[in-house]
Amino acid sequence: MLVSSVCGCLVATWLLWRARKQGDLQALASFAIMMAIWCFGHVLLFHGYEQAGIYIILANPLMPTFFLHFAICFVSSDAEKEPMLDHLHRAVPWIYATSVAVVLQSWWVGAGDTINTLDTRSVFIFTDAGSWNLAYTVLIGILAHGVLLFGWRRHSGNKKRSILAMFGVGAWGLLLATSFVFPSFGISWFPYPMLLLPTYLLLLVYAVVRYKILSVNAFANRALLWVAMMLVILCLIAVISVISGRVGLQALADVPSWQLWLYSLLMLVTSALIYQPLNRLISRIIYPGAVLNEAVLDTWSSQLKEAQDWQQLIAIGERSLSSQIRQDVDIKLGTVEEHPKSREGQELALRVFRSGTGWHFLLLGWEDASPGMRLTAEVFGSLFSTSCGLLEHSLALAATERKRLDEQHLVELGSLSAAMAHELRNPLNIIAMAAYDTPPETRQHIQTQLQRADRLVSDMLVYSGSLELQISTAPLKTLIASVLAQVQLEGVSYELDVDEAIELEADPQRLQQAFINLIDNAVAFLRGQPDGKLLIEAQVKTKTDAGIEGPAVVIQVHNNGPEIDKSLQGDSLFQPFVTKRAGGTGLGLAIVRRIVDAHGGIIQCHTDTAWPVTFQLTLPLFQSDRLIPGGIRSVKNHIQGTGKH
Known part of the structure; x- marks a missing residue:
């Protein structure tokens, strides 16, 4: 009994320390304290303090009351309110008041007494007036387990498993509690179950916190x-x-x-x-120089988690490992084929590669390192490989989120563009009609600006609208020739170097729109230049630097106009509303990229060719199914070889 009392105090202290404003754990801690006090009452009886022991034991209705409070808090869910549990929760203060009243009434009427055992020790028994105390205690205990049963039926997962474990512990506690009522019924059996009473509280708390405080499982493992x-x-x-x-x-x-x-x-x-x-x-002794403990591993883990990209991860990894072993270490990422099994020189290297089963590492140049340094490198390599997997997953999630935001932005821009088209084109038409009677020079200037405004509205509608591709087989040379026939070249000479046998699966109208924008953009800079030239060439390649699987057609649109401003080179050139062209809308190249992306291709601007400006379009030779609205492809590339391809 004394061990049970001490155990109850320790468990209650630990629960209050870990509760952190959790009502269920606080109520369970109160139950543990009450059980400790109740057990201490029996200890007082054994040592001759009969009156104090009787008063403490008669307070036993408070134990199931605390347990009922715990059961209500544990079963209640913030996500889904239950009317019955709400009523019980509001009635908890009244239940406490009733329990206190039962205890006071038991003290008043003398509901408890003692008898002497063979070794003259005092044992508690209920008098006839104490039947009400015992019945009320049993009733509250049944109600508490009824609440747990309700929670077991309503919940699932870990909470359901915890409740099931509590029922098993409750059955164990009922078996142990039988020994305390033996004397009240005149049974002269030695209370052997009482010897295992400390296990009841420990098992009960473990059943509750096993899934809430995971660290307790390690302690239970050691204790067992x-x-x-x-x-x-x-x-x-x-x-x-x-x-x-x-x-x-x-x-x-x-x-x-x-x-x-x-x-x-x-x-x-x-x-x-x-x-x-x-x-x-x-x-x-075995690994001299290796200082590996939880603090070092936690430091490594926290530092590697700060990496936002691959270069930063490598830099953090090299700095962490080098400072630990006090030697420079080279870390590189790649594939297993890129990393030889042996390495010349004394440089220490850690190679991390991606395979079908995940991320792995390879130590190179560590043959002459001490066992402690090698052990440190192996532990760090394992942790670094795990961090690579986490960063890869994080970057994939970030890319998906950016794609979702881009699509949402296009939807919003589409709604805005449609509203602009409706609101602007009517006043633009009125301005055009009003300018009919103006002088020719003024009318021409107004018409030019109206065409520019109408072009801007049209480009916004094209860029922000849904992009549905109607796939068919298109002869590339014929398609580009028809575009050149439509565009006003205004003295710009051109050359078309495309094999007539090249055909690709694409949306001809969308590709025409892309080439119109590219050629029109080039002519705008070549206009007025006496030797303006335009060259369009294409060839089929089985493998490209763009990373497109399967055969692809590489189309290059060259012009000898002025070089593109360095501030616009790169990805920013294809952003909307970015232009240096006089009278341009800044949407032409953005529309081209969106059309190319929808076809699963890539567009790039090169300045390293023999021409000042080169736009290169890499398009897959074959498409899969029809493309869904918004330019998001249903990727299922298939390769169909024909004789002329």
């Missing part, structure tokens, strides 16, 4: 290991006591079994206490 080892020692000592006399070890047989068990238990405790220091000492 200790119990198992003590039982093994107990059985071993029993066997030694039996057979030692028969094999001539009479001195050992004469030693009391409890002394042998106590000595063995002392050896077990001593071994457990010196295990960690000895383990660290031996590790330093």
